[in-house]
Amino acid sequence: xxxxxxxxxxxxxxxxLFVKNFKGLRSSIPILPDLMEDPQxxxxxxxxxxxxxAYEGDQAVGYLGWWxxxxxxxxxxxxxxxxxxxxxxxxxxxYRTLYRAAAEQWAKAGCEVHAISLxxxxxxxxxxxxxxxxxxxxxxxxxxxxxxxxxxxEGITIRPAALADVEGWVALEIEHSRHYTxxxxxxxxxxxxxxxxxxxxxxxPNNTIWLALDDDTPIGFIRFEHNSFGAAAIVNAPDKIAIxxxxxxxxxxxxxxxxxxxxxxxxxxxxxGFSRCSVDFEAFNPEAAVFWPKYFDxxxxxxxxxxxxxx
Ligand SMILES: CC(C)(COP(=O)(O)OP(=O)(O)OC[C@H]1O[C@@H](n2cnc3c(N)ncnc32)[C@H](O)[C@@H]1OP(=O)(O)O)[C@@H](O)C(=O)NCCC(=O)NCCS
Numbered sequence: 001x002x003x004x005x006x007x008x009x010x011x012x013x014x015x016x017l018f019v020k021n022f023k024g025l026r027s028s029i030p031i032l033p034d035l036m037e038d039p040q041x042x043x044x045x046x047x048x049x050x051x052x053x054a055y056e057g058d059q060a061v062g063y064l065g066w067w068x069x070x071x072x073x074x075x076x077x078x079x080x081x082x083x084x085x086x087x088x089x090x091x092x093x094x095y096r097t098l099y100r101a102a103a104e105q106w107a108k109a110g111c112e113v114h115a116i117s118l119x120x121x122x123x124x125x126x127x128x129x130x131x132x133x134x135x136x137x138x139x140x141x142x143x144x145x146x147x148x149x150x151x152x153x154e155g156i157t158i159r160p161a162a163l164a165d166v167e168g169w170v171a172l173e174i175e176h177s178r179h180y181t182x183x184x185x186x187x188x189x190x191x192x193x194x195x196x197x198x199x200x201x202x203x204x205p206n207n208t209i210w211l212a213l214d215d216d217t218p219i220g221f222i223r224f225e226h227n228s229f230g231a232a233a234i235v236n237a238p239d240k241i242a243i244x245x246x247x248x249x250x251x252x253x254x255x256x257x258x259x260x261x262x263x264x265x266x267x268x269x270x271x272x273g274f275s276r277c278s279v280d281f282e283a284f285n286p287e288a289a290v291f292w293p294k295y296f297d298x299x300x301x302x303x304x305x306x307x308x309x310x311x
Contacts (some may be wrong), residue, residue, distance in 0.1 A: 003101050006046075006053035006063055013060035014053060015042035017088030022234065025121045029297045031144045031276050033237035042085055045233070049086050052101055054094060062089035064098040066106075071114045074188040080106040081114035084232050084300050087116065092124035098131055100241035104228060107311050117232060117302040124305035126301065134303035136283040138230040143277050145270045148295060152212065156252075156266045159226070161209040161221070166195045168218035169209060173198075176247035185285045192219075201225075206241065206272065210255045210265045212248065220248030222261045224269070224277075232300040235278040241269050243279040246291075258291060 006014065026032045035041060041092050051065025065086035072079030080102070089095055106114060116134070118125050152158050154283075159168055170193075177186065177192040201207055206226035211218045223245035232243060248257045266277060279296055281288035 001097070003052055003097065004055075006051055006065070007249075008047070010053045010060060010063070011043040011046045012039060013240070014046060014063040014088065015039040017063065017090065018042055018085050021088055021119055021122060022085075025119045025234075025299065028121060029299055031141065031142055032234060033240070033276070034147070035237060036085060036234050045085060051082075051086065052098060052105075053250050054089075054098060056268070059090075061091070062094040062098055063087060064095075064102050066102065068111065072115070074190060075113070078110050078111040079115055080109070080111045082116040082233055083205070084117035084119055086277050088162070089125075091192045092122070095125060095128045096132070101194070103307075107307075110310060112306065112310050113303060114307065116261065119234075120298045120301050126303075129303050130304065131200050133307075134305045136301055137239050137304045138280060138296045138300075138302035139234055139283050139289075139292070139298055140171045140278065140280045140300035140302075141292055142235050142240075143296045144281075145266050145274050145277055147270070148218055148259060148263040150256055150263045152260040152264075153255045153257060154255060155214060157213050158261055159211060159213070160265075160268070161198075161211045161218075163199060163202070163208075165211060165218060166198050168213075169198055169211070170195055170248055172218055172221055172249070173245075175249065176245060179247065180282075180285070185282065187282065206212070206274075208265065209245075210268075212250070212261050212263045212267060220246075220261065222246040222258065222265060224265055224274045231278060231280040232302075234299060235276070237276065238275065239275045241274050241277050243277065246288075251267060253287070262295060 049065035052062040054061050066080045066082045069079045069081050149297050180187040181189045209223045212220040225244045228242035
């Protein structure tokens with residue numbers, strides 16, 4: 001087997017490997033956009049992703065591409081990240097061979113984190129990366145824009161936030177932001193959004209923050225964003241809306257407040273011509289890990305390894 005850096009001439013063969021796997025996932029989750037079934041699209045994306053390819057004779061049997069990322073997930077560590085369309089193999093065992101070769105380059109580049117996103121239906125890949133020391137971190141999921149038939153609990157009203165709701169929302173956002181820093185989530189603190197961020201956000205076309213209110217006091221929200229970055233590429237399409245934040249005060253949890261917010265917002269986006277809704281969340285956030293998979297299909301699993309030693 002020959003392993004070497006890939007070039008443009010290799011791209012069609014590499015794209016075919018990804019597209020075959022992606023079609024398998026889309027056959028069971030048809031609400032995934034079909035855009036990534038187009039090999040030309042993948043070829044175009046590979047232009048900006050360096051990496052390696054494995055050949056048996058003239059057959060490309062696997063490839064692995066990555067970006068080097070400074071300050072990975074805000075940890076201050078340098079990482080190597082392989083997107084879900086940036087790898088493919090004819091047999092999952094080849095990931096071991098590709099990882100061995102890639103990890104040498106990542107070590108030389110000073111990477112302290114190794115990360116790869118996997119198509120959620122690829123059990124064999126999941127097993128191999130798990131055995132390589134990787135653990136689940138990020139989850140991407142999608143659902144059709146169809147109502148859930150969940151009514152708001154008694155005494156709770158649901159409506160989109162207006163500019164006048166800024167104060168109530170900021171109070172919730174402070175708690176939301178704090179949630180991620182506390183155990184067991186224990187993520188690096190990100191800057192909490194403020195009143196200006198709120199105003200800028202809801203002023204964008206098709207962005208909304210849906211509030212749940214007890215009397216006039218906001219007690220929860222879900223934030224919907226039209227042009228969002230940072231999630232898996234396979235969920236992206238012009239008629240997709242992304243959820244980029246959700247929070248309900250702890251004393252109101254478990255009463256389907258979030259289910260009711262989601263239901264109202266999905267009804268709204270259906271009238272605006274949207275057909276799919278995506279969300280990404282941390283697998284180690286227990287509330288999120290219980291809530292989203294009830295209503296969304298998981299399509300992408302991002303796994304991470306933090307090697308014990310960096311040369
Ligand atoms: C995720 C979150 C928004 C869900 O809100 P919610 O209004 O409690 O959601 P629901 O009541 O519709 O569903 C929660 C599920 O958690 C479980 N649950 C029950 N009691 C609970 C409680 N006291 N606290 C948390 N979850 C509870 C239930 O199993 C429920 O499922 P069910 O509908 O099958 O009964 C909320 O837990 C939260 O704000 N978490 C902290 C912030 C966060 O993680 N946000 C997600 C970011 S990706």
